[in-house]
Amino acid sequence: MSFAVTATLLKMLVWLVVIINVTPVMLWIERRGGGLIQDRPGPNRVGPFGIFQAVADVLKFLFKEDVIPTEVDRPLYLLAPVLALVPPLTAFIVIPFGPAVDVAGHSVSLVVTSAETGVLLLLALSSLGVYALVMAGYSSNNKFSLLGSVRASAQMISYELALTLAIVAVLVPVGTFRLDAVVAAQQGTWLGFLPRWNVFPQIIGFLVFLVAAFAETNRLPFDLPEAESELVAGYHTEYSAMKFALFFMGEYMSMAVLSALAATLYFGGWYLPGIDYTGVWWVVGLKGLVVIVAKMALFLLFFVWVRWSFPRFRFDQLLRLGWKALLPLAVLNLILVAALTVGGWL
Amino acid sequence: MIELITFIFFAALALGSGIVVVAHKNPVYSVMSLVLTLFSTAVLFVLLGAPFLAALLVLVYAGAILVLFLFVLMLLNVAAPSTTEERAGVQRVVAVCAGLVFAGLLAVLAWQDPLTRMVRPLSEEYVAIKPLAHLLFSTYLLPFEIVGLLLLAAVVAATVLARKPAPKPREGEQ
Numbered sequence: 196m197s198f199a200v201t202a203t204l205l206k207m208l209v210w211l212v213v214i215i216n217v218t219p220v221m222l223w224i225e226r227r228g229g230g231l232i233q234d235r236p237g238p239n240r241v242g243p244f245g246i247f248q249a250v251a252d253v254l255k256f257l258f259k260e261d262v263i264p265t266e267v268d269r270p271l272y273l274l275a276p277v278l279a280l281v282p283p284l285t286a287f288i289v290i291p292f293g294p295a296v297d298v299a300g301h302s303v304s305l306v307v308t309s310a311e312t313g314v315l316l317l318l319a320l321s322s323l324g325v326y327a328l329v330m331a332g333y334s335s336n337n338k339f340s341l342l343g344s345v346r347a348s349a350q351m352i353s354y355e356l357a358l359t360l361a362i363v364a365v366l367v368p369v370g371t372f373r374l375d376a377v378v379a380a381q382q383g384t385w386l387g388f389l390p391r392w393n394v395f396p397q398i399i400g401f402l403v404f405l406v407a408a409f410a411e412t413n414r415l416p417f418d419l420p421e422a423e424s425e426l427v428a429g430y431h432t433e434y435s436a437m438k439f440a441l442f443f444m445g446e447y448m449s450m451a452v453l454s455a456l457a458a459t460l461y462f463g464g465w466y467l468p469g470i471d472y473t474g475v476w477w478v479v480g481l482k483g484l485v486v487i488v489a490k491m492a493l494f495l496l497f498f499v500w501v502r503w504s505f506p507r508f509r510f511d512q513l514l515r516l517g518w519k520a521l522l523p524l525a526v527l528n529l530i531l532v533a534a535l536t537v538g539g540w541l
Numbered sequence: 542m543i544e545l546i547t548f549i550f551f552a553a554l555a556l557g558s559g560i561v562v563v564a565h566k567n568p569v570y571s572v573m574s575l576v577l578t579l580f581s582t583a584v585l586f587v588l589l590g591a592p593f594l595a596a597l598l599v600l601v602y603a604g605a606i607l608v609l610f611l612f613v614l615m616l617l618n619v620a621a622p623s624t625t626e627e628r629a630g631v632q633r634v635v636a637v638c639a640g641l642v643f644a645g646l647l648a649v650l651a652w653q654d655p656l657t658r659m660v661r662p663l664s665e666e667y668v669a670i671k672p673l674a675h676l677l678f679s680t681y682l683l684p685f686e687i688v689g690l691l692l693l694a695a696v697v698a699a700t701v702l703a704r705k706p707a708p709k710p711r712e713g714e715q
Contacts (some may be wrong), residue, residue, distance in 0.1 A: 271573070311670060315596040322604025326576065329611050332656055341615060348612040352605055372670065 198301055206307045209480075213488060217451040218444045219249035225499050232503040241459060256440040264336070264433050271334035275440040279327035279445030286320045286452045289313055291443040292465050293376045293483030296476035305465075306375055309524030313372035317456065318359060321411070324449060325351045328413075328420055328430045331442070335433035346411065346510060347420035352409035354417075359488035361404040365393055365460045365530040368541040380466035390468050393498040394461040400528040401461045403521050406442070408453040410517065412446060414498055416505040417513055424507075454494035455487065462490050477496055548588055555581035572610045579603045593670050 196307055223246060230237020263272065293305030310316060328419060332344020369380045383391050390428070394401045411416040421429030426451040431442045458464060465483035472479050508516070535541045554577065570697035577604050586595035678684050 216665045254568050271569075310592055312596040315593070315600065319599035319604060322600055323576075325604075326573075329608065329615070330573070333611075333615060345612060347616050348608050348615075352608055352612075355605070480588045 259436040261436040268334035275331035276441035283448035285440040332430040357521035358407035381463040415502040458490035550586040551581040
């Protein structure tokens, strides 16, 4: 195998290991965190602090009976859980986790693909995620599932616009779609102590991105496609055992993707002022990886915190918020950033 | 070599799923096959050295427009209707005409250029992001803006059509 192929495979492996572990860790944090917020212990029987609860849950998913209802549309029904997993798994290839390093005489940039299309590729992949929900809802032959997936398609299309416009505003001063350039543009500090993160000049864009991220991942307060008090379990009502677990994993992985994207676009990605990014290649890579995973973890914790703190929106409120508040705000932010860029302040 | 294999696989996939789009009875399967067609076409764009077009194709068509198709299908709850009778007549004539035009187009292309010269990557100024943007906002600014205006008109028209008519007294009718 050539050097380039090996390097690419290794970089993919790094991200794969990180995101495969997101789901079990988040499973534990979600349940214990929910317990903490609601003043109850949460699952605390399996291991110290219930830390092996995730293992128990995974075993339960694996060994439960896998029921396929007789009246489902089989090909689509079986394909949907797989499709829930693929887009967030592949979207990670454009997120950089370190600077370009020297490995045995070759310069390797620590991002799986630094293609010109960059973040567009991530958006294109994550926009395919809605098909899993729609297919699951349609093929289940269940009215609650169908209602859930109708909601999912309307919701995800509405919020994708605001999300994309917020991202475009980040790209305007950088002048490229490539995320490594976005990270490079955020290095250094303002006035000697404030990191040059995009979140400060583009606070409106960041807030729009954050709200839209909750809607895109179907998390509370926007979990209407699976609203359990109205739709049983929404689009995945008819799924059991590992197929249900795949939807579950897909949801957590999309959260991880958007967390990594938020960290990269607004919080400097793998870069933290004060850390020395020179030296042996694997030390540099490890430093970058730890920083970006730490930033991702903060966002994921925020997702959990919000979930246990807010009630669910009504569907008309959700759409009104998306179209009448977030979209104009995102456009306003874009105009503002464009003006600042033309004026030379960014 | 690997490019050729990829090309053959995805070209076949695009054609096959394209046939499923028109041939399948269930409209939901047709839309899903169309997604597959677009995805394979996007891969072909990447092979031609135009990743930007590929990303846009997936993002705009597969990611947004076809989701709306599905949305409408599910709202109307079109469960495998038998529309075979409607397909006869005018539609068949139009389809044959379109096929003839396409065949003619292919024939003209094949006549003018040897096949080997037809298959080549697009030049940089049509596929890379920055040159493409320069073209759109300089040479083709007016057509670009007109297309935007057209879309705006369509949006306004759709909104007007979708709005509930104001309740008016229905006296004196008949």
